Amino acid sequence: MTSSPTADRPEPAPDDVDRLAGVDLAAEPIFLMARAAALGSSMANRGLAPLGLKVRSYSILAVACSGTGPTQRELGDLLRMRPSQTVAILDELEQRGLVERRTDPRDRRSKTVVPTGPGRELYASAKAAVDRAAETSLGALSPRDREDLARLLRLLAF
């Protein structure tokens, strides 16, 4: 995420953090969110690694596969990254033959991003991997809790 976009490291023994789980900081929503997001991204990165993707490149590929024909600027706004970052990741995805850049006929400054056949295929596998990571990450939550969480996060994220 930004997060994001975070480390992919083994978890410490739970006992170690439990002793500090009662401090004031652990009650602050910003801290809780950052820690939960880091855990989730870490999990997702582990699942995506075999496919040669990370959360960022996966996210771009996912939006490219949405059928909305996003421009690079729109991608950057949604994923919170600078134009130069978007360019770098897109260069890699395009070089791997997963997406293509097409100049928008209505505004020839913009380029829309569309997936290739292999791009769609990889996205399907990648989405499955991310879903599995989410399943692991949200394992402690009931279906009802998951719905609530998604609703609340949507309010915050948009």
Added chain:
Amino acid sequence: MTSSPTADRPEPAPDDVDRLAGVDLAAEPIFLMARAAALGSSMANRGLAPLGLKVRSYSILAVACSGTGPTQRELGDLLRMRPSQTVAILDELEQRGLVERRTDPRDRRSKTVVPTGPGRELYASAKAAVDRAAETSLGALSPRDREDLARLLRLLAF
């Protein structure tokens, strides 16, 4: 923090992201969490900047002020950072006279981190700044929603 630990940049016009807010990716909990966490950290960083702190250094200071006498390893586990990172931030905090390292008499390999007087004072201001940031960030949520969110995040984070 992890995420984390993310950028501090101006928000794009909401209209720009709204067009893409309906894509599949925007329904994935890991993405939502990463984005919400990035927004929250960004807000917190803006509030902390005048005090010479960032989310990471603030977090260490906060745990140091908790009265639990955390060791550096415990800090690293809770905040998801490597020993070398902990050392670097702690060096800075100690140099500014905000915390002290004390060798644990029971295990002379470990060092516990305790705040100084000025450290406690700065923490008070910093916590107020972070609370204001959280207030802004959670503005869209009712008190009930905030409680639910905190509960769900605690389940995920620990």
Added chain:
DNA sequence: TATTGTTATACTCTATAACTATA
């Protein structure tokens, strides 16, 4: 032999500014 903290180093991610081409 394993662990805590430290140092040094390399790598990744992110930020900034200058440039082009279009508008």
Added chain:
DNA sequence: TATAGTTATAGAGTATAACAATA
């Protein structure tokens, strides 16, 4: 004059391994 994308570069953040002190 402003915006989308590109490039180059620097900075912040993170990862890795070797080391000293202690267990």
